[in-house]
Amino acid sequence: MSAEQEIKQLREELNQHNYNYYVLDNPIISDFEFDIKLKKLQELEAQHPEFYDASSPTQRVGGEVTKNFETIPHTYRMYSLENSYSKEDLLDWETRIKKIIEGDIEYTCELKYDGASISLTYKHGKLLKAVTRGDGFQGDNVTANIKTIKSVPLQLKGDYPDEFDIRGEIVLPFDGFNKMNEERIEIGEEPYRNPRNTASGSLKLQDSAEVAKRPLECLLYNLSGTNLGVNTQFESLEKARQWGFKVPQAAKLVKSIDAVLEFIDYWNTHRHNLPYETDGVVIKVNSLQQQEELGYTAKAPRWAMAYKFKAEQVSTRLNSITYQVGRTGAITPVANLEPVELAGTTVKRASLHNADQIEKLDIRVGDEVYVEKGGEIIPKILGVDVSKRPLNSKPTQYISFCPECKTELVRQEGEAQHYCPNYNGCNPQIIGRIQHFISRKAMDIEGLGGETVALLVNERIINNYSDLYELTKEQILPLERMADKSADNLINGIENSKKIPFERVLYALGIRYVGETVAKKLAKHYKSIDAIADATEDMLISVDEIGIKIAESVCLFFRSEENIRIIQRLKQFGVQLEMSEEELKGQTDLLSGQSIVITGVFESVSRDELKKLIENNGGKVSSSISSKTSFIVAGDNMGPSKKKKAEDLGITLINEYEFLQKIK
Structure with missing residues (x-):
């Protein structure tokens, strides 16, 4: 497998696991295993910067807030730890x-x-x-x-x-x-x-x-x-x-x-x-x-x-293998285990990842398997105790058809996972895309949760996210656990989502490889959905941090007549599919194509304010000095070796006041 293929495989796996954990609250691997995969991806991306993708799991953070209590923004973001x-x-x-x-x-x-x-x-x-x-x-x-x-x-x-x-x-x-x-x-x-x-x-x-x-x-x-x-x-x-x-x-x-x-x-x-x-x-x-x-x-x-600290391990019996369908159509095999106590919780399931992993470990129903937990609910299967294997044991045959819609699965060359190609007719994919659309970092629709989305799709009330904007109170009141007030909240939440800015709408569309950062880049560069739809792969690649894989995915999305129809409906309903005049204020191309380093301590502006000013004017903030650095905004206490490196490379140093004058 080439480095590019391995990077692509890891990104897809980790994106799906992020979604399972943060959106569905249904993780299927341990945090230890997730961290190992993420670290491997980080190493590969560092070795191969030509495959950089701003929507990679290494660049974002993913996550979902419960609605039981009043939601309050943090004044200072609470980061995760590596x-x-x-x-x-x-x-x-x-x-x-x-x-x-x-x-x-x-x-x-x-x-x-x-x-x-x-x-x-x-x-x-x-x-x-x-x-x-x-x-x-x-x-x-x-x-x-x-x-x-x-x-x-x-x-x-x-x-x-x-x-x-x-x-x-x-x-x-x-x-x-x-x-x-x-x-x-x-x-x-x-x-x-x-x-x-x-x-x-x-x-x-x-x-x-x-x-x-x-x-x-x-x-x-x-x-x-x-x-x-x-x-x-x-x-x-x-x-x-x-x-x-x-x-x-x-x-x-x-x-x-x-x-x-x-x-x-x-x-x-x-x-x-x-x-x-x-x-x-x-x-x-x-x-x-x-x-x-x-x-x-x-x-x-x-x-x-x-x-x-090192994870705990136990052994238990594998009772059955079932298969889950993600919103991209990716199939994930799941091991259903004889319940076992591990690190204070009862473990019942573990991810088997893909057909290759099942074949590699030769995992079979009825096997006694070794299980490790790294701190989260769903653990990792480390191996099989072959000495305890039943005499009538048979090798696991991976499924050939989608467990939900019965469409024949496909597996593209170089990819680890099987996929269901029934994009518009497979319920888990449809439900997953709409759940992504309504999520907090996307359209953030108050009053509408994942379970309600599943009910709406299964009852054939909606079939894609544009259908949400035609929902009536009369349609949703008969749904399970839907009272008069909650129905009003849902309808109001959908109406309020029409105010969500374009960059978040673009992310909400669920275009493969277009995460939050890529959506922001594309929105700022093209200003409208029509301009993005008209862009060729070569035009998209010319945008800062947009690689060939993202460009191909974006073009593929807009070649779909069904996607174009859905976008036209979103326009008619008043969803923001271009940047507003307010958003365009303060946005310039003065620093377009320039890589800028910020170092030292500043008096009149904070480091975060400087970063925002650079990005608002089309520049890119870099953490290290190199031959690609355009100039350095230097405050007090700049390190002598940094200063020498800048001088050796002939890079200009300016102070905060000179920078503020530069972008006026």
Whole structure:
């Protein structure tokens, strides 16, 4: 298999797994296995930049917010963390850091507690709001429930900032968890499975009085805001303790990766003596200035890394193999297991990925299989205990026809997965596309969830996402669990989606390989859906960061008469299929085609503001200096080696004021 084919295969697999996890809440692989695949893809993309794709799973983040509580945007985004599993991973991370940061680097090591992430906002020393992580951009307002947790201060003390966010983890100590289960067993109820899920579920209880009965704790570990009065991560932990927060004492400041590994080795053994669940260690660059210099990828901060402790393993019987159809038509085989306890949860299923994986492991129904869990619900099958194989065992025959619509499956050369080609007639594909269309990062239709979409399609009320705009209250009221108010909310949500800006509508269409970043690029470049539809592959490739695979996919989408018909209907219904005059304001081509590096500390504008100004004027922000760098916006404390490299390459340095003058 060529590098290009392997990259394509990994991207498709990971995109599907992202959707299963974040949108459908139905993951079929462990987070450990997902991370290994993602790391492999990152390595291949780094080795082959010619196959860059801004919609790659390595560039985005994916995710979906529940609608049970009021949805609130985070003032400061809550990023995920990149994961590591070995010394080599950490050394590679340090090498990447040192390409950007000059001088000595210190690290703060903290235990990674296994609970529910939370963001607390304080104003004038009082708790203003508490919001769950959600998808990182916005979460659920659970302030009333958080106020019942005694370790969350309602009034701060000392020299706290006027307003800031503090992030942490809601956990349920083992003692409290065990006591809760004893009480449940005593009254004849099923015990809770594990502290993590119980803590997370507690935050969504409607009655805060019930939450108050649970011995939850809140462990804090990160400050976000401006003018916080601290210069390092370790100092911020000490300050937070002084202000009244419960900050774990295990954190340690170290000066090398070897010292980081000593911390990991110690806690890999001693964590079993802790009162809470832990699943790893988080390592952060200590200097906040260096953190700012390092910045973020689409998914995670470059200045932090999570080290995961080794996963647990068990064996169990494979009862059957079933097959799922994704929204792209990709077929995923699923192992249905004899239920087994693993790391605090009951495991019933695991992904078998594709026909090649089944053949490689020679997995058969009735086999005793080895299962590993890396912290999430669905695990990985490592292999088969052939000594326990039934005498009448037969090799697994992969299906030839779609399990849903019975269309004969296809498998293109170089691809790992089989596909159902029945794009417009296979229900799971239709449902999946509409679920993607209504998702939060796309049309964000309030009152319409995945289950309702499935009902609407299965009842033949809708067959594509343009049909949503013809729905009436009378059509949806007879649906299961649909009351008068919820029907009104759904209709209003569909109407309000007509205000969603063009770049998000373009993403919502579900064009293969067109993720959020690519949709933004195409929307800004072409300004309307008609201009994109008229573009040739060569024209599309000329757009910054658009490769041949994306260009082919976009052209293929617009060659479909059915897709063109759906887009024409969306236009008629008033969906935004071109950039508005308001969006076009402040957008220029002054920096088009230019790669610009930002470095140092600035007075009049923040680093984020500079990035936005560069992008609004058509430029690209780069994290490293190279011969392709057009110029550098340099603030105070620019590293001497960076300055020398810029001089050696003959790259112009300008200050923030000269840059602001340049784009006037």
